Each structure stands twice: as C-alpha cells, then as structure tokens.
Amino acid sequence: MSTASAAIGAPRKAVFGTGIVGLLALALFINYIDRGNLSTAAPLIKDELKVSATQMGLLLSIFFWGYTPGMIFAGWLQERINAYRTLALGLALWSLATILSGVATGFVMLIVLRLLLGLGESVFFPCSSKLLGQHLPQNRMGAANALICVGLAIGPAFGTYAGGNIMAAVGWRWLFLLFGIGSALWLVPWLMATRNLSSESNAPAADDGAAPSFLAILSRRELWGVSIGHFCLNYGFYFILTWLPTYLIKARHLSVQDMAALGGLIYLAQGLSTMAAGYGSDWWMRRGATSNLVRKTVSIGSSLLMAAGFGLAVTDNTTLTITGLFLAATGVGANAPTLYAIGQTLAGPRASGKWMSVQNALGNCAGVVAPLVTGWLLDLTGGFTSTFGLACGAAVVGAFSFGVVVRKIQTLSWADQKA
Numbered sequence: 365m366s367t368a369s370a371a372i373g374a375p376r377k378a379v380f381g382t383g384i385v386g387l388l389a390l391a392l393f394i395n396y397i398d399r400g401n402l403s404t405a406a407p408l409i410k411d412e413l414k415v416s417a418t419q420m421g422l423l424l425s426i427f428f429w430g431y432t433p434g435m436i437f438a439g440w441l442q443e444r445i446n447a448y449r450t451l452a453l454g455l456a457l458w459s460l461a462t463i464l465s466g467v468a469t470g471f472v473m474l475i476v477l478r479l480l481l482g483l484g485e486s487v488f489f490p491c492s493s494k495l496l497g498q499h500l501p502q503n504r505m506g507a508a509n510a511l512i513c514v515g516l517a518i519g520p521a522f523g524t525y526a527g528g529n530i531m532a533a534v535g536w537r538w539l540f541l542l543f544g545i546g547s548a549l550w551l552v553p554w555l556m557a558t559r560n561l562s563s564e565s566n567a568p569a570a571d572d573g574a575a576p577s578f579l580a581i582l583s584r585r586e587l588w589g590v591s592i593g594h595f596c597l598n599y600g601f602y603f604i605l606t607w608l609p610t611y612l613i614k615a616r617h618l619s620v621q622d623m624a625a626l627g628g629l630i631y632l633a634q635g636l637s638t639m640a641a642g643y644g645s646d647w648w649m650r651r652g653a654t655s656n657l658v659r660k661t662v663s664i665g666s667s668l669l670m671a672a673g674f675g676l677a678v679t680d681n682t683t684l685t686i687t688g689l690f691l692a693a694t695g696v697g698a699n700a701p702t703l704y705a706i707g708q709t710l711a712g713p714r715a716s717g718k719w720m721s722v723q724n725a726l727g728n729c730a731g732v733v734a735p736l737v738t739g740w741l742l743d744l745t746g747g748f749t750s751t752f753g754l755a756c757g758a759a760v761v762g763a764f765s766f767g768v769v770v771r772k773i774q775t776l777s778w779a780d781q782k783a
Contacts, residue, residue: 383557384495384557384558385496385508385511385512386511387550387553387554387557388492388495388512389511389512389514389515390515390550391451391455391488391492391515391550391554392488392492392512392513392515392516392519393514393515393518393519393522394455394515394519394546394547394550395458395485395488395515395519396515396516396519396520396523396605397519397520397522397523397527397543397547398458398459398462398481398485398523398543398544398547399427399481399482399485399605400519400520400523400524400527400605401462401465401523401527401539401540401543402423402424402427402465402474402478403424403520403524403605403606403607403608403609403610404523404524404527404528404531404539404609404624405527405531405536405539405540406420406423406424406606406609406610407609407610407613407614407620408531408535408536409423409474409536410610412536413470413471416739416743417739417742417743418736418739418740418743419471419739420610420739421735421736421737421738421739421740422475422735422736422739423471423474423475423478424606424607424735424739425606425731425732425733425734425735425736426475426478426479426482427478427479427481427482427485427731428482428728428729428731428732429479429482429732430478430479430480430481430482430483430486431482431483431485431486431728431731432482432486432725432728432729432731432732433486433725434482434483434484434485434486434487435486435487435489435490435721435722435724435725435728436578436721436722436725437486438450438454438486438487438490438491438721439490439578439717439718439720439721439722440718440721441487442487442490442491442494442717443575443717443718447490447491447492447494447495447717448491448495448554448558450487450490450491451487451488451491451492451554452551452554452555453487454483454484454485454486454487454488454491455484455487455547455548455550455551455554456484456548456551457480457483457484458480458481458483458484458485458547459484459544459545459547459548459551460480460484460544460548461477461478461480461481461484461544462481462540462543462544462547463540463541463544463545463548464477464544465477465478465481465540465544466537466538466539466540466541466544467537467541489704489720489721489724490717490718490720490721490724491717492512493704493707493708493716493717493719493720494716494717494720496508496509496704496708496716497708497711497712497713497715497716497717498713498716504646505646505701505704505705505708505709506641506642506643506644506645506646506649506658506701506702506705507642507643507646508642509642509700509701509702509704509705509708510638510639510641510642510643510700510701511639511642512701512704513638513642513700513701513704514635514638514639516601516634516635516638516696516697516700517631517632517633517634517635517636517638517693517696517697517700518631518632518635519631520605520627520631521627521628521629521630521631521632521634521635522628523543524608524609524623524624524627524628524631525624525625525627525628526624527539527543527624528609528620528621528623528624528627529621529624530542531620532620532621575714575715575717575718576714576715576718576778578718578722580778581711581715581718581719581722582722584710584776585769585770585771586710586770586771586773586776587710587719587722587723588769589765589766589768589769589770589771590703590706590707590710590723590765590766590770591722591723591726591727592726592761592762592765592769593663593667593703593762593763593765593766593769593770594703594723594724594726594727594728594762595726595727595728595729595730595758595762596667596730596758596759596761596762596765597666597667597670597696597699597703597727597758597759597762598727598728598730598731598734599730599733599734599754599755599758599759600670600674600692600695600696600734600755600758600759601696601730602730602731602734602735603734603735603738603751603755604630604689604692604693604696606734606735606738607735607738607748607751608627608630608689609623609627611748612626612627615747615748616682616685626686629690630689630690630693631693633690633693633694633697634693634694634696634697635697636694636697637666637693637694637695637696637697637698638697638698638700638701640698641662641666641697641698641699641700641701641702642701642702645658645659645662645701645702645705655709655773655774656772656773656774659702659705659706659709659773660766660767660770660773662698662699662702663699663702663703663706663763663766664763664766664767665698666694666695666696666697666698666699666702667695667699667759667760667762667763667766668695668759668760668763669691669692669694669695669698670691670692670695670696670699670755670756670759670762671695671756671757671759671760671763672688672691672695673687673688673689673690673691673692673693673694673695674688674692674752674753674755674756674759675688675752675753675756676688676691677689677692677752678749678752678753678756680749688752692755692759695759703727704720706770706773707719707720707723707724708720709773709774709775710773710774710775710776711775711776712775712776712778714778715776715778730758734755737751737754738751741754
C-alpha cells in the first residue's frame with residue numbers, strides 16, 4: 365500500500381468499528397420494522413378497505429417495485445456521493461413514507477407510499493456492503509453481517525409483537541405514525557458518527573482502482589448463481605414476512621395478541637440462527653477452513669433446512685405446521701449473513717457496493733413475486749397448502765444453485781474489466 369493510501373486508509377479503519385456496525389444493525393432493524401408494518405396491519409386494513417386477498421397481495425408486493433430497481437440506482441449513487449450520505453438520504457425518505465402511511469386516506473395513496481418506502485429502503489444493502497467490503501477481512505465478515513442481519517429477524521419480531529399490541533390498543537394508523545417518527549431519530553447519531561468518515565470516503569486509496577462496470581459484474585456466472593439462490597431463499601422469507609400474520613389469524617384462528625406473540629417467537633428463532641451462523645462461520649475460518657467450504661456448507665445446509673420446514677408446514681396438523689415455521693425461519697436466519705458475505709467475498713473491496721446492488725436487486729424480485737403469487741393461490745384454492753409447497757420447492761432450487769451454479773467462492777479478479 366502506498367504512503368498516500370495509508371494516510372487515507374488508517375484513520376478510516378481506526379474509526380470504522382463496532383459503533384458504525386452497530387448503527388448499521390439498528391438501521392436494518394428499523395428497515396424491517398417499517399417494511400413489515402403493512403403485514404402486521406394487513407388483517408385490519410383488509411377489513412376496513414374491503415380488499416380481496418389478491419389486492420392485498422398487490423399492496424404487499426408494490427414495495428418491491430420501488431425497492432428492487434432502486435438498489436441499482438443506490439449502487440450508482442453511493443459511488444458518486446459515498447455510502448454514508450446515500451444511506452442517510454434513503455432513511456429520511458422511508459421514514460417520511462412510513463409516517464404518511466398513518467394518515468393515508470385510501471388504497472391508491474397506500475400504493476404510492478409503499479413505492480416510496482421501497483425506494484428509500486433500497487439504499488441499505490448496497491451501502492452497508494460497500495462499507496464492510498472496504499474495511500473488513502473475510503474472517504470478520506460473518507460476525508459483522510450477522511450483527512447487521514439479525515435486524516432481518518428482530519425487526520419483524522419487534523414490529524409484529526409491538527405493532528400487534530399498538531393496533532389492539534389504538535388502531536393501525538398509530539402503528540405507522542409512531543414507528544415512522546422513531547425511524548427518523550436514527551439520523552441524529554448516524555450524521556454525528558460519520559461526519560468525518562463521509563468527508564474522507566470519496567478519496568479512494570491509490571491502489572484501489574476503479575470499480576468494475578455493471579456490465580462486467582453481470583457477465584460473471586458467480587453473480588447469477590448466487591442471485592438465483594438469493595431469490596429462492598427470499599421467496600420463502602418474504603412469504604413468511606408478508607403473509608404470516610394473516611395465516612396465523614385467518615387459517616389458525618389466533619387472536620391478534622396470540623399472533624403477535626407466536627410471530628415474535630418465530631422471528632426470534634430466525635435472529636438467533638443468524639448470530640450463530642455468522643459467528644460460527646468466522647470461528648470456523650479462523651480454524652483454517654476456506655471461505656468456499658464455510659460459505660457453501662452454510663448456504664446449502666440452511667436452504668435444505670428451509671425446505672424441510674416448509675414441507676412440514678404443508679400438513680394440516682397445527683403442531684407440525686408451527687414446528688415447520690420455526691425450522692424454516694431458522695434456515696432463513698442462518699443464510700442471511702452468508703448471502704452477503706458471499707457477495708462481498710466474490711466482489712472484493714472494489715466492487716462490493718455495485719455487486720450487492722445487483723445481487724440484492726435480482727434476489728429481491730422474490731419480494732414482488734411471493735406476495736402476489738400467494739394471494740392469487742389463496743383466492744384460487746382457498747387454503748395455504750400450495751403456498752407452503754411452492755416455498756419448499758424454491759428452497760431446494762436455492763440449494764442447487766449455491767452448490768452447482770456457484771463453482772467456487774473466492775475473490776474474483778477485475779484486472780481485465782473496464783470500469
């Protein structure tokens with residue numbers, strides 16, 4: 365590393381540490397509370413607005429119509445104004461959309477606000493992956509991604525439990541108002557903690573080189589393999605995230621309070637498996653295992669665990685169904701930090717932000733598909749059996765993609781790629 369590069373890199377690495385990772389984790393926790401608010405409130409909104417299951421599926425899906433293409437824009441924007449500022453702008457937008465959802469006057473207004481929410485939340489993974497890829501070695505990525513990705517579970521867990529009780533007490537509109545205001549408060553510590561980092565981060569190290577182009581990233585087989593796996597796992601994740609409250613209330617006849625308690629426990633199991641997989645992966649690599657062995661073992665194993673869980677949930681037995689939901693959530697949780705560590709490893713520091721904007725955009729197309737297909741199947745069949753079966757099949761395809769389509773997980777060379 366050159367002297368100039370060291371002069372730039374040293375203070376950034378000294379400051380970028382647990383505090384910044386903690387704020388990123390808090391942002392993702394907020395992210396998944398706010399995107400899950402509609403799922404929590406769906407049974408009440410559905411009755412109040414008199415919408416069909418297919419229409420509710422559209423409302424749940426429309427978020428991803430802004431979220432998925434927004435990640436490509438976020439990948440471009442964080443290269444222009446840096447990841448710190450891009451993340452702050454995105455969080456401000458999604459907080460505003462959440463607050464306004466609490467005063468929405470109709471179905472169309474909710475659709476517009478869900479689009480804006482998706483656009484705002486799309487900045488998170490391109491920005492966080494860029495920062496982790498720049499600052500952390502591979503044997504620390506598992507724990508850092510686990511700390512951040514635990515928000516995938518505890519965000520919906522907290523949102524489902526607290527939101528369910530807020531709805532029971534004062535109605536669904538206050539759910540959006542209170543959570544939206546709370547989200548905006550995150551900007552205060554973030555802007556204070558990253559002020560100096562943000563001003564420095566646009567000056568690249570002398571030996572970093574330019575990031576590869578989007579076309580160069582799209583030309584890699586590894587990108588498509590991990591993105592197919594990402595899509596298949598996200599299908600099951602978003603099926604749970606968007607339809608679990610409705611399933612527990614309408615199909616299993618739980619009260620709102622019982623739904624909140626059981627849903628919270630399911631998400632808690634997901635969060636615990638996230639931490640175990642992230643820290644366990646780093647421990648295994650420090651013991652000498654290669655990144656390829658560790659990441660493939662976790663991604664394939666957790667995919668098959670998801671498939672087994674959804675397979676159990678197909679049954680009409682309530683005990684087996686709930687057991688299956690816990691197993692599927694555990695598989696989702698174990699895979700979460702691995703998905704992002706795989707992308708960050710393959711891309712390397714130069715390309716991690718752009719790579720994850722593409723991988724996450726392709727993977728999150730499942731967020732468009734899963735709610736709509738589930739709603740359509742419910743109207744067609746009148747039950748959840750086929751929806752669980754489809755989620756099971758998707759998880760099996762994901763395991764195949766990680767095992768076969770992705771040949772080897774190691775940092776790719778971008779030396780011959782034009783930026």
